[in-house]
Amino acid sequence: MSIQNEVSVEKDEQKNALTDFEFERKDSNLIMAYIGFSIVAIFLGATAGFFQMMQRAGWIELPNWLTYYQLLTAHGVLLALVFTTFFIAGYFYSGVIRTLDGKLTPLERNLGWIGFYLMLIGSLGATYLILTNEGTVLYTFYAPMQASPWFYVSLALLIVGSWFGAAGIFAAYIRWRKNHKNETSPLFAYMAVATLILWIHASLAVAISVVVLLIPWSFGFVDRVNVTLTRVLFWYFGHALVYFWLLPAYVYWYVNIPQLIGGKIFSNSLPRLTFILLILFSVPVGLHHQLTEPGIESFWKFLQVVLTMAVVVPSLITAFSIIATFELTGRSRGGKGLFGWVAKLPWKDARFFATVLGMFMFIPGGAGGIINSSYQLNQMVHNTWWVTGHFHLTFATAVILTFFAISYWLIPVLTNRVFTKNLNRLAIVQAILWTSGMLLMGGVMHFAGLEGAPRRSAYSTYGDHELGLTWISYSQVIAVGAVILFIAILLVLYIWMNLLFFAPKSEKTIEYPIGVINERAEEPPRILERWSVWIAVSIALSVIAYAVPIYQLIVNNDPGSLPFRSW
C-alpha cells in the first residue's frame, strides 16, 4: 500500500490522527535555535536597509563612524546570506522531523547543532567586521576590493556550517529510506533533500573561490587574484542561491498550505519533477549575471541565457498545481461557477493570506526576471535599480511573506502558544503593509532603473545633472516605501515576540500542517528518487556550460590584481 493512501485513510477514519504530533524537546530546541537567530538577523538587516534608504534619499546624514556602504553590506549579508540560511534550516529540520518518523537520532541532531554553531560564529564574525568597517565589500565581495581575511573566513564558516546542517537532514532521509524500503518518501523530506543537493552543488563553487583564491590572497600568501574567475565562481553559486530561497517557499505552497486550507496536495509527481528541474537549471545559468563583462565569450553567455529560461517550465507547473489545489479546495467547500471557489478560500487566515499576496507579487517579479536575463535587453537594466527592484518583489516579497506565514504556525508548534485572533489580525495588516511598502519600493525601483539610476550607490546628484536630480526624486518615493516596510518589520517582530513569550499557552497540541495527497494522484515514478542520476545530470550540464569559459579565464593571460581597500 502506498504511503499517501495510508495517510488519507488515517485522516478519514480518525479526524485528529494527524494533529497530535509533538516534537521532542531536544528536536524543537534545535529548530528554535535556527528560527530564533534568523529573527535577530532579519531585524538587524531590515534596520540597516531602512537607514541606508534614508541616506540615499538625502533625508539623513550618517554619523562619521558608519557609512552607507557598511549599511548596504550589512543589509545584504544579514538578509541574503544569514537570515535565509538560518530560517530555511529551521523550517527544513521541522518538516523533515515531522515527516520522517517524528524524531532525529542523536547523530542527526548533533550534525544540526554543529551546523548551527558554525553558522552562528560565521555570522557574528562577519557582522562584527562589517560594523568595524573591515568588510565593506557588500555581500558579493567582488575582488580586488579586499576585506579583512577574517571576513572571508567568517563567510566560509557560514557555508561550511550549512553543509553540516544539510548532512543532518541527509542522514535522517537515508535512515528513513532504510527503514521504509520500496516506499515513496514523504513529499516534504523529498523537497528538502532536493533543495539541499542544489545548495551543496552551488555553494561548493563559492567555497572554492573563498578558500582557494580569496583567503590566501587576503592573508598575503599570494599577491594577485584572477578577478573574473572569482566572479564566475561567485555567480555559479549566486543564481542558485536565489532558488535556494525560493524552493522552501515552494515547499510551503505545495505541502503545508493544502492542509492549512483544508485541501489536498494536487499531485505527488509534478512537485517532485519541479524540484528536479530546478536542481538541473539553477546552476549552469550564472553567467546571465555577467552578460556585460569582458573575458567571457558571447556564445557561452547565450547558452546560459537559454538554460536560464528553462526555469519557466517548473514555474508554470508550480503556478498550475498551486491554483488547482486552491480551486479544488474552494469547490469542495461549495464554491460554484467559474470563480465562485475563490470566495470560499480562508482569506482571513494570515497564514494563507500573506502567502497569496506573495504569490501574486511573484508574477510581475518573475516577468521582470525574464527581462533581466534576456541577453540584449539586459544591457538596458544591468546594475541599475531595476535589478534591485526585481529581487525585492521576488525574494523580499514573495519569499519573505511566505516565510512570515510559515513562522505564524511553526513558532506556535514549537512554543505551544496560540496564534490568537488578534495576532492573526495584526499579521493580516502586516502583510498588507509589507506588500504596499514593497510595491512602492520595488515597483518604483524598476522605473528608476529604466531611467538609469544605478543600484548600490549612496546619495548623489551626479554634479546636479538633470538625470541625477530625477533619480533623487525617485529615491524619495522609494524611501517612503522603506518607512512603511520598517513599520511592518516592527509589527512582525511584535507578533513573533508574542508567539515566543507572551501569547496564551494552548491546551491542545498545535497541529503541524502536512498536506494529504489527493487520492487520485498517481504514485511518482521511481526514477525521481534516484538522486545519483540527477546529480550526475546536474554536474554534466554545469560542465557543459562552464568548462570552456572557466578554462579560458585560466589560460587567458589574466595579469591578476593586487588588493585594494577603497572604502
Add this chain to the structure above:
Amino acid sequence: MFHMPKFEKIWLAIGSGSLVIFLLITGMMAISMGLNPPDGMETTIEPEQVESSAPFNNPGLEKIGKNEYVATITSFVFGYDPNTITVPEGSTVHFQVTSKDVMHGFHIPGTPTNLMLTPGHITEYTQTFNEPGEYLFVCHEYCGIGHEMMFGKIIVEETI
C-alpha cells in the same frame, strides 16, 4: 509517466512554445544582426601599470573616419580619464575601457552602453549617438567610498 490534466498540458504548451519563439528571436538577433552584449577577450598588462603601454598610455578620443571615433578610457577610484568626451551628432564611438584598480562600471543611461570594467581586461562596445545632448555616464559597480561621485559626460554637439 506523469499524469497531467488536459488544461495543464495546454498551459505548459503555450508557455514553453512562447519561450522557444522568444529564444529564437533573441538568438537570431545575436547571430544575424550581431547584437551581442559588450565583451572583449583582450587582456592588458598589470592593471596598475596600464598607462605605461598602448593603448592606455594615451587615453582620449581618436578620429578614425568620417563621424567615427575610438574612445580609449581608463577608470580608477573614483573617476575616468578622460571624463568628458565631445563628438558631433551622428558619431559612432568605439569604446575601449579598462580599470586601473578595482571593478568599475560604465553606463550611459538611455543607451545600451552598459559595461563592466574588469582590471586586466579591455571591455569593448560600439555606440552611435544620433541625438544631440549631454549624456551622463556613471560607475554602476560599487568600487569604494567615493563610488557615487564617479561619473563623466559625453557631449554630442549639434551639427549645422
